[in-house]
Amino acid sequence: MNSEKKRRLLLICLLIICMALFGACGDDIPQEHVDLSDPVSGDGIYTTAELIDFIESGASDTATLGASIDLGEEILRITKARGSITICGNGFSITGNGDCVLRLEDGCALRLEDISIMGGRNGIGCLGDAVLGGNAEINSVAHCITGAGDIVIQENSSFTLASNVGCGIQVKGLTLLKKSAITANGALGAVSVAGDELTLGEDAALIAATEDHYNALKCEGTLTMQNGSLLRVTNNGEYHGAEIRDLSVEGLATLEAAGGEKGVGVFLFEQEKDIYLVGSCTPELRFEVGDGSVTFVADASEIPEPEPDAEGEDAEPEEQP
Numbered sequence: 001m002n003s004e005k006k007r008r009l010l011l012i013c014l015l016i017i018c019m020a021l022f023g024a025c026g027d028d029i030p031q032e033h034v035d036l037s038d039p040v041s042g043d044g045i046y047t048t049a050e051l052i053d054f055i056e057s058g059a060s061d062t063a064t065l066g067a068s069i070d071l072g073e074e075i076l077r078i079t080k081a082r083g084s085i086t087i088c089g090n091g092f093s094i095t096g097n098g099d100c101v102l103r104l105e106d107g108c109a110l111r112l113e114d115i116s117i118m119g120g121r122n123g124i125g126c127l128g129d130a131v132l133g134g135n136a137e138i139n140s141v142a143h144c145i146t147g148a149g150d151i152v153i154q155e156n157s158s159f160t161l162a163s164n165v166g167c168g169i170q171v172k173g174l175t176l177l178k179k180s181a182i183t184a185n186g187a188l189g190a191v192s193v194a195g196d197e198l199t200l201g202e203d204a205a206l207i208a209a210t211e212d213h214y215n216a217l218k219c220e221g222t223l224t225m226q227n228g229s230l231l232r233v234t235n236n237g238e239y240h241g242a243e244i245r246d247l248s249v250e251g252l253a254t255l256e257a258a259g260g261e262k263g264v265g266v267f268l269f270e271q272e273k274d275i276y277l278v279g280s281c282t283p284e285l286r287f288e289v290g291d292g293s294v295t296f297v298a299d300a301s302e303i304p305e306p307e308p309d310a311e312g313e314d315a316e317p318e319e320q321p
């Protein structure tokens with residue numbers, strides 16, 4: 001090989017080496033970033049901004065969390081225009097230090113699935129009537145659920161509520177639909193129904209407990225217990241397990257009540273009907289006025305069969321023309 005060819009081969013080798021070195025010392029090849037979030041449709045919510053955007057203007061009614069969300073002082077406001085919202089938590093949490101974590105306008109519905117709500121003040125605030133459903137744990141400094149109107153808990157829903165200085169749930173009226181359940185604990189009483197009725201639907205359960213100087217359950221209206229429902233109230237402080245205006249039972253229901261040192265298991269303002277309940281009441285139930293009675297039995301077999309309606313049996317025969 002002559003010298004000219006050797007020089008050309010050397011130059012080519014040097015050029016190849018330089019290109020390789022340049023490529024090695026240059027910027028890394030950019031990797032494509034895959035963003036799994038979609039705040040418009042609600043699929044994969046990872047940040048506070050994404051969740052707020054979805055609540056305000058999402059194209060669907062369901063948000064799925066991909067991480068826990070800290071709202072800081074922000075509030076998730078569900079408007080009447082949005083109407084009904086579902087938040088699937090996938091075991092994550094939403095935390096906030098605003099006046100409440102979630103606020104619902106009158107007539108809105110909220111469903112929470114597999115999620116924890118933690119409020120530096122209130123958990124869920126309802127400006128009027130509202131429907132709540134799903135399964136969630138709500139922990140708050142003040143009230144876990146507070147409402148200016150009547151709250152309905154959807155069928156097969158389950159909520160666990162714990163308040164540091166407030167109530168588990170404080171509303172105007174409360175209805176638990178079939179097979180729904182609330183377990184509540186609060187310093188100012190676990191459950192407070194301040195005006196309308198409290199209704200426990202078929203096979204629904206309400207469990208209320210307090211450690212301080214308030215009633216575990218206070219209901220200023222009628223408590224209606226439908227067939228298969230359960231009410232368990234416990235006051236580990238001084239006052240009543242439950243303070244209720246009056247009691248109505250439709251079918252077979254269970255009431256287990258334990259009052260505090262200065263109270264009774266259940267205190268009724270009036271009782272006009274004769275009622276049988278499975279369960280117990282310690283200290284013994286009492287009421288102020290009325291001609292009715294409330295009898296507790298250990299087993300449903302101890303409840304006597306209702307007497308047939310004798311109305312009209314002794315009526316005088318009509319005069320014949």
